[in-house]
Structures are given as C-alpha cells and as structure tokens.
Amino acid sequence: MANPYSIGRDCRITVLWNGVRVDLRDVTSFMASQETQALRAHPLNGVPMEFNVPDGWRGSFQIARASSALDNLVAAIEAAYWNAGTVGSGTIYQYVSEPDGSTSTWEYTNVSIKLKNDPWQSDHMMHQTVQFFASTRVKVS
Template structure:
C-alpha cells in the first residue's frame, strides 16, 4: 500500500443543468477550497472567540485542450447571457480512489463556472485550459 495519496487518484466530472456529462478534455489538475466567513467577538471578560461559517467552495481544474468542448461550452453560456437567458448552475462530482481501493464521492452543488484561461498557443507546447468554479455546498454523494 502506498504511504500517501497521489493526484492521479482523483477524477472530476462536470454535469450540466440538463443532467448530461459535459465532455471536457483530459483533466490534469483539480483543486478545491472551502470558503468560510469568520465571525469574531472579543468579550470583555475573556479571550477572543471565533466561529467559521461555511460559505461555499471554490476551486479550479486544468485540462489539456484536445478539442473545442470547453470553448463551445463557454461561448454558449456567454450567448445565453447576452440573449437575456439566465445561465443555469452545473453540478461537479469529485471521485477519489482511496489507498484501500474504495472510492469516495463528493458532490458540489449549484456550481457556477468560468473559463479562467482559454489557453496559450505555442508551437511545441501543450495548450492548457483552466476552469474556475464556485459551489454553494459540498456533500458526500
């Protein structure tokens, strides 16, 4: 058994508002961070106290561009916006193969996405694109 987790044990799947999997290129990186609102008080008769209130999740995933899927997805979203149509939320699933062989599954809900980097085109380098997301909540799928 390996002594620690490797990034290759993670898989991210983006699902559109219609329930269809959005076929994106080869995902090469994924990160997620919990967003918290820190509420602090300084009582006169004791040490400071803090509560951290969950306020969603944010993160990104990178992929090697192998086609037009991401470009078409975001062009379509932009066209919807300019046509006065709301951009619906997506759902993001993260699957982690644990060291014992079991799979942990997490669902990020009410996901808004943006194409943070459409890629840099160089003669002899892979084109990497990055999608950033914000999700209202993460739960066990």
C-alpha cells in the same frame, strides 16, 4: 502492495451543466478549497472567540485541450445570458480512489465557472483552466 497514500492520479472529475455531462478528456489537475466567513465575538468578560461559517468552495481544474467541449460550454453559457438573461449552473463530481480500496465521491453544487486559456504557441500543448465557485460540497459516498 497498494499505495498507502493518496496520489494525484487517484482523482477524477465529471462536470454536468444544466444536467448534461460535459465530456472533458485529460483533466490534468484539480483543486478545491473551502471558503469561510469568520465571525468574531469579543466578550467583555473573556477572551476573543472566532467561528468560521461555511461560505462555499472555490477551486480550479486544468485540462489538456483535446476538443472544443470546454469552449462550447462557455459559449453556450454566454449565449444563454445574452439571449435570455439566464445563467445556468453546474455540478462537479470528484471521485477519489482511497488507499484502502474504497471510493469517495464528492458533489460540488451550484457551480459557476470562468475559463482561462494558456496562449496558443507553436509546438506547445494547449491547456485550459476553469476557475469555479460552488455553494456546497456534499459527500455522496
């Protein structure tokens, strides 16, 4: 019998930066949360009302460091800024294997990233965390 619920291993991600795939092995976690801007109305003749306007997505993912791919990406982003004043953007694709056997694909667009590293320690696995902001999340399939 198939698992009736989504579990962590049902998700995988792919990162594209300026249209080029960044090969990240061993993604160990992924999280994305919708951001909204609250707009409020206080009618003189009624109760207060609030509307939440979509305001992007903020999230993070972690990898067990198996290569310099993430460090190389961050170095290239930094070099592009200091050399030409440009800041590229990326796209994150999230693939979720649904309990019914289908696959949902989500596309996070206009992604900007920030890298955070765990400390290098003897006899410890090195993990890297990417914090990101995306303008939108669109359902592809």
